[in-house]
Amino acid sequence: MMNSKRLLDMSAVGIRVGGASKQAGIDQHAEGSKGRKMTVASTADSGVIxxxxxxxxTGAVFYKFVLDDGSLRECTRQDTVLNVNDLSSGREKYHLLNKAGCGGEADERNSGLxxxxxxxxxxxxxxRKGQKADRHMHSEARTPLVPSGCQATNGQHVPPEERYPHPSSQIPVPRRRKPSGLADKEVMAATVLTSLSISPLVLTHTQTASAAVPEPASRGWKEVLSTSYSSSTSGNWSWDTSDQSVPSTPSPPLSNDTSKSFPLSSQGDNVIDDVKESTHFLFEDPIPRKRKNSMKVMLKCLWKNCxxxxxxxxxxxxHIRTVHLGRNCDSDYSDGEEDFYYSEIEVNMDSLSEGLSSLTPTSPTTTGPPPIFPPFSHAAFVPRSEPAHIVMRGPQGHAPSLLSQSAPSTLCHIRTDHAYQGPLTHIRTVSFGEKRQPAPHTHTTICKTPPFTAPLPKPAPGTRKPRGEAKKCRKVYGMEKRDMWCTACRWKKACQRFTD
DNA sequence: TCTGCCGGGGT
DNA sequence: ACCCCGGCAGA
Structure with missing residues (x-):
């Protein structure tokens, strides 16, 4: 990817550095929509600016190059495709791709910027996915690099200090997507899948050709590809071809970089958007799990004293939005920057039935006050998983800022036997949260003054760990190679090698 | 019926 | 702690 050509879309301009695996630094000076002046500092060693x-x-665009030898060259926008090779010293080829149009139509798929x-x-x-803000990036570029297109989406202006996600353990969830046609989603999904099935080589070729392809033919690609980088101006859709949400696929650790890259760039947006999608589906469509007996999964607000x-x-x-965040009760409006702290718990409805027979949980859609349960008793509540600290991020991928700081401090990792949870808990299915778990301040693993610190009662008799989906040693190695089994399998205990 | 694994016992 | 196994329960 790094050696793929690089396209910089400055609403009309692309710069392509062929063959060079260098990262371009960007400097930008925006002067409004009318007059604009932009400067791009290219690779440090290329010497090209x-x-x-x-x-x-006039709308005429002038490009000024500082070549390797220090000479200056200027060209105009009309140079649709300009091979700058003849301008440069010849060591490297610099291509200019002048692309018509601006905004989300630009093909950014192979952008290396x-x-x-x-x-x-x-x-x-x-x-660019997987890249943190380049050190060459000038400070002036940082603020404009905040997805201003997304700002335009909701028309809100957010102070800069709130724009960048604080590297916390919060699990971002998608902001509410504006309703869009199902057909659009299907088309988008199909197109994305199609794009995924095509090798980067083909993509590169397509990308190269797209400059000359008539707009209708390349439009689909461009839409998909642009949305691949969360660059859709609508801000309603994001997707990334690099599946970071698959826990089984090791990804470069983010823990170190996130703290740096988040404040510096909007790279986190991509990641966040990934998670947004994941968590969105997770919450909208939770994985059905088997419930034993009369256990019912409830969600408990972890806000302090709540x-x-x-x-x-x-x-x-x-509830959190209205009660704790002070949002308008009547409106479901979400500005996309909300912290949700709640924990999934299992409620033994039998234990509750006596005193709470009249307080059966009601759907939030029903009018009237939602049920409020009395303080928990361990007989009735069996914490099932880590608390779900959910952050609704704004379109800019802002830092949770004050909201997180006011978050409850009593979060507790309730149950550490992950073998019993595995990827079933929605936290563990979110790659972002997974990566962030090692962070020392991760809420989900820190236990402070926990409300549930009392020794957890053993799972009630009959609660058995659900069978894992993964093949165990017995299946993998067979009875003949029993010595290759993990110890637990040999002892007919829960397999330790192929945990779910 | 196969398989995972809990619970319990033996050393 | 290590090892084994009866038996339960889900697939």
Whole structure:
């Protein structure tokens, strides 16, 4: 990917550095939508600087190059495809791709840039996947690099200090997507799948050709590819071809980089958006699990001094939004920057039935006050999983800021026997949360003044660990190679090698 | 019926 | 602690 050509879409301009695996630093000076002046500092060792400006009236674009030998060259936008090889010293080839249009139509699929410049028009939120903000990136570029296109989406202006996600353990969840046509989603999904099935080589070729492909033919690609980097100006869709949400696929650790890259770039947006999608589906469509006996999964608000228990995630989120976040009770509106702290618990309805027979959980959609359960008793509540600390991030991928700081401090890792939970808990299915778990401040693993610190009662008789999906030693090695089994398997205990 | 694994016992 | 196994329960 790094050696793929690089396209910088400055609403009209792409710069392609062929063959060079260097990371481009970006400097940007935005001067509004009319007059604009942008400067791109290319690779440090290439010595190439591209300056772009256009006049407010003429719209003519001039590109200024500082070549390796120090000479200056200028060209105009009309040079649709300019091979700068003949301009340069010949050591490297620099291509200029002048792309028509601006905004999300640009093909950014193979962009090797760490950021996309904005120019006042609907802009991108493009950060090259897997790259943190380049050290060459100038400070001036940072703020504009915040996906201003997304800002335009909700029309809100957020102070800069709130724009960048604080590297915390919070699990971001998707902001509410605006309803869109099902057909659109299906088309999008199909197109994304199609794009995934095509090798990067083909993509590169397609990308190269796309400059000359008529718009209708390349539009589908461009839409998909642009959304691959969360650059859709609508801000309603994001997808990434690098499946970071698969826990079984080891990814480069984020723990160290996130703290740096988050404040510096919008790279986190991609990741966050990934998680957003994952968690969105997880919450919208939780994996059905077997419930034994009369155990029912409830969601308990973990806000301080709040014992609210609701039966649905939407209900608990609404509760948090309205009660703790002070949102408008009447509106389901979410500005996308909310912290949701709640824990999934199992409620023994039998134990509750005596005193709470009249307080059966109600759907949050029903009018009237939601049920409030009395303080928990361990006889009735069996914590099932880590508390779900959910952060609704804004379109800018802002830091949770104050909301997180006011978060409950009593989060507790309730049950550590992950073998019993495995990927079943929604936290563990979220790659982002998974990566962040080692963070020392991870809420889900820190136990402070926990409300459930009392020795947990053993699982009630009859509660058995659900069978794992993974093949165990017995199946993998067979009876003949029993000596290759893990010890637990040999002892007919829970397999330790192939945990779920 | 196969398989995972809990619970219990033996050393 | 290590090892084994009866038996339960899910697939």
């Amino acid at each position: 591209l300056a772009c400006k256009n006049g407010p009236a 760490t950021g996309i410049l904005t120019n006042g028009s609907p802009t991108h939120c493009l950060i 014992e609210k228990v609701l039966s649905t995630s939407s209900g608990i989120q609404r």
